[in-house]
Each structure stands twice: as structure tokens, then as C-alpha cells.
Amino acid sequence: MDVSAGVAVTDVATRGRADELAGLRRRMAAMSGRPDQRVVEVRDQAVGVLPMPESLSEVLPHNGIPRGTVVRLDGARSVLVAMIAAVTRAGGQVGIVGLPRLSLLSAAEMGADLSRIATIPEPGPDPVEVAAVLLDGMDLVILDLASDGEGTRPRGETVAPSRARVVMGRVRKQSSVLLVTGGTWPGAQLAVEARVLTYRHSPHLPGRSASRAAGLDSARSGYGRIGGMRLQVTVSGRGRRSESTEVELRAVGHGPDRTVEMVAAASASPVLAVAN
Numbered sequence: 192m193d194v195s196a197g198v199a200v201t202d203v204a205t206r207g208r209a210d211e212l213a214g215l216r217r218r219m220a221a222m223s224g225r226p227d228q229r230v231v232e233v234r235d236q237a238v239g240v241l242p243m244p245e246s247l248s249e250v251l252p253h254n255g256i257p258r259g260t261v262v263r264l265d266g267a268r269s270v271l272v273a274m275i276a277a278v279t280r281a282g283g284q285v286g287i288v289g290l291p292r293l294s295l296l297s298a299a300e301m302g303a304d305l306s307r308i309a310t311i312p313e314p315g316p317d318p319v320e321v322a323a324v325l326l327d328g329m330d331l332v333i334l335d336l337a338s339d340g341e342g343t344r345p346r347g348e349t350v351a352p353s354r355a356r357v358v359m360g361r362v363r364k365q366s367s368v369l370l371v372t373g374g375t376w377p378g379a380q381l382a383v384e385a386r387v388l389t390y391r392h393s394p395h396l397p398g399r400s401a402s403r404a405a406g407l408d409s410a411r412s413g414y415g416r417i418g419g420m421r422l423q424v425t426v427s428g429r430g431r432r433s434e435s436t437e438v439e440l441r442a443v444g445h446g447p448d449r450t451v452e453m454v455a456a457a458s459a460s461p462v463l464a465v466a467n
Contacts, residue, residue, distance in 0.1 A: 241331060241368050242281045244273045246455045250426045250434040256381065258330075259363040261355075262370045266385035267422055268293065269440055271333070271372065273453045276301035278331045279308060286325035288314045289335030290372070300442075300451040319350060323358050326365045336374025349375040381428040388437065391419035418442050421456060 240255035247270075248254035256262060264271055275285050275298050284307050287293065291312035299305055309329070314321040322334040336348040350358075355377050362369045371379065419441045427433040437456035444450060 239366060241283065242277050244277050244438075244453050246438045246453050247273075247424060247426075247436065250424065250436045252381070252428070252431065256368050258366040258368060260368050260381055261359050261362055261376060261379045262368065262381040262383060263376055263379040264370055264372050264383045264385075267387055267420075269297075269420070269422065269453070270383065270385040270424060271370075272297045272303075273301055274331070274370070275308065275333070276303035279304040283307065283330035284328065285309070286322070286329040286332045287311065287335075288318050288322045288325065288333065289337065290333065297451065300449055301453070302450070319354065319358060322369065323361055326358075326361050326367045326369065329367060331368045331370060333370045333372065335372050336376070337372070347374050350377065352377045381426065384425045385422050388421045388423055390417050391421070391439070391441070392417070419451075 239258040240253045241258060243251055243255045272294070275287075278285055279298075280302050282304075287308065287310045289312065290310075293310075295303070295305060295308065295310075298308070309325070311321055311325075318334060318336065322332050325332045336350070358369070359378060419439060421437060421439050423435055423437050425433055425435040438453050439456050440451055440453055442449060442451050
């Protein structure tokens with residue numbers, strides 16, 4: 192009696208999970224509008240490339256990220272936000288699995304179309320399955336494998352190679368891009384690493400050279416605010432040498448009129464500064 196009851200409970204749970212995934216697929220298809228067609232205009236029609244920020248194009252293959260690719264991203268989140276903004280601004284759909292603290296306000300300040308972003312901040316014990324479902328209707332799916340903050344998953348989760356191959360096959364079939372943060376994904380074709388070199392002080396201080404006026408080393412303690420930062424972005428992958436570039440994030444304006452742009456660094460030598 193007890194055994195059959197347990198089986199019944201298991202069946203109900205399984206059906207519930209299947210129904211949940213099926214409903215999620217229907218919602219993704221409805222959001223894309225054309226689930227069998229790509230919605231974003233690609234920069235290179237011959238290759239099929241997701242548009243990325245112009246300041247990163249020189250170090251990315253075909254000036255963007257080829258569809259059907261799995262990318263691992265480590266380091267500063269600003270690059271991730273800039274990628275989200277670039278894809279949605281071009282008309283693409285973005286799904287975010289995990290990352291409950293990711294600032295969509297920052298994405299909006301960089302020009303993102305928030306109506307084209309689907310977020311699942313708490314995907315449960317199997318975020319990989321949720322991301323695989325989103326691949327059906329999204330141009331870019333971001334999957335965070337770090338801890339969910341509730342202790343139900345280990346920090347820095349490692350996906351088994353056999354499962355990674357299955358999901359990568361789905362990425363290729365749907366001509367989407369899967370971008371993984373906070374964990375290990377074996378076989379990723381592209382790796383992007385971003386690190387902060389220095390921060391920009393705002394407002395610029397008078398009587399200083401342009402380079403020193405921008406750095407925190409020239410700032411008076413307790414005065415002003417961080418008005419931007421300088422990043423080094425390194426891209427590596429299969430069959431290609433590692434390439435690096437430096438970009439700057441610049442904030443313009445205040446309050447609701449504030450915007451942030453990512454541009455190529457003005458000079459090759461950054462101003463190193465301590466942020467405390």
C-alpha cells in the first residue's frame with residue numbers, strides 16, 4: 192500500500208515537472224513570436240553571428256558570437272550586461288537562468304530592450320534543464336551555475352561531459368548561443384574573461400591631466416563618485432589564439448537620464464588605481 196502510494200506521488204511529481212517544462216516551452220515560443228525563425232538580424236549573414244558591443248568586435252570571431260556556440264564568461268559582470276543590451280537592442284530574445292542579483296537597470300542604461308528579456312532567477316535544482324528549454328525560443332540563453340543562495344546546489348557546479356554534449360547539440364540545432372557563468376562547462380567553444388583595471392572618478396577634477404583626472408588615485412577621499420571603469424577583456428577558443436582588448440564604461444548624466452556606454456579604451460596604458 193505504501194509502495195503504490197509512493198509510486199503515485201512520484202508519477203504526479205514527474206507529470207508536474209513535464210507539464211511545467213511544456214508550459215515553459217509554449218511561453219518561449221509565444222515570446223519569440225516566430226519560434227521557427229531567428230528574430231535578430233545577424234551581422235554576418237553567411238556565418239550567423241549574434242551582434243555584440245562594437246568595442247569587443249575586434250577580439251570576437253566574425254565580430255560577434257557565432258550561433259550554435261557555447262561560451263564561458265568569467266569576471267566582471269559589466270561585459271555580460273553589455274552583451275544583453277547589444278542582443279536585445281538588435282531585436283533578439285534573451286533568457287537569463289539564475290543570476291537573481293543581476294541589475295536589469297544597468298542593462299536598461301546600456302540600451303537594452305527589457306521587453307525582450309525573460310528571467311528565471313530561481314530555476315530550482317536543475318538550471319541546465321531550464322536553460323535547455325529556453326534554447327527553443329531565445330537567441331541568447333545565459334546560464335549561471337553558481338550557488339542559488341539556498342544551498343540546494345553546490346557553488347561553481349560542474350556539468351557532466353555527457354550532459355554537456357547533449358545540450359550543445361541542442362544549441363547547434365536551435366542556432367542559439369548558450370553563455371555560461373559561475374561554473375564549469377566542458378567543451379565550450381569560446382571563453383571570455385573580463386577584469387577591472389581601474390575605476391573612473393566623477394566629476395573630473397580640475398587642474399589635472401586628462402588621465403589623472405579620471406583615476407581614483409587623484410580623487411579626494413569622500414568626494415565624488417565612480418563614473419565608470421576600465422576593463423581588459425580576453426577572448427580565447429578552439430583553434431584561435433588568445434586576444435585581448437581594453438574597453439571603458441562611461442556613465443553620462445544623472446537620475447532617469449543616466450546612460451552608460453562601453454567604448455574602446457582611448458589609450459593603451461591604463462591608469463592603475465586602488466578603489467578604497
